[in-house]
Amino acid sequence: MRKLVYYIASTLDGFIAGPDGADPTGPDGFWPIPEDYLQRLIEVYPETLPAPARAALSITDGGTHFDTVLEGRRSYEIGLRAGLSDAYPHLRHLVFSRTLGTSPDPAVEVIADDPLATVRELKQQDGKDIWLLGGAQLAGSLYAEIDSLIVKLSPMTIGAGIPLFSDRASFDPRSWKLTDHTVLKSGAAFLTYARAATAV
Structure with a gap:
């Protein structure tokens, strides 16, 4: 079965973006x-680099980890403001x-349904793993379905900002096993x- 992987960059103090x-x-x-x-x-x-970066770096490798990317509206709109209706x-x-309504790009699927139900259905389909890009709101909503975390930990702190998970994640302690570093x-x-x- 496919896994939902939260592949995300984080500061040492647990933030994925500024305030x-x-x-x-x-x-x-x-x-x-x-x-x-x-x-x-x-x-x-290589599949996690957006199209402009892939083009600039002459990357054609489709990658081995993911064939699907999920993101919330706020994260998607960062790309839209930069002129990218489909960064991947x-x-x-x-x-x-x-609230987004019609997709700004025919290749991008806008899903108004429950993210949990959608992810559970995606996991049953054939393919590579599913990349949860973010942001924190969507990650919080999908907390219970995340099978793997790949944290790109930056050696910096910022003091305040957008956390790894929003408050949409309920209090639910979970244990994670380090499998690679x-x-x-x-x-x-x-x-x-x-x-x-099992949880701690």
């Missing part, structure tokens, strides 16, 4: 992208929103966790 929710790696962002970090993405997770045309792209010279760490069978 305004803007792209922290964008032109006005505060989040540096070291060369070894970018190289790791290219070599191991090489993946099946689903956006969860009850890579620490880069720049200080970033790629940490892969599988959900353990």
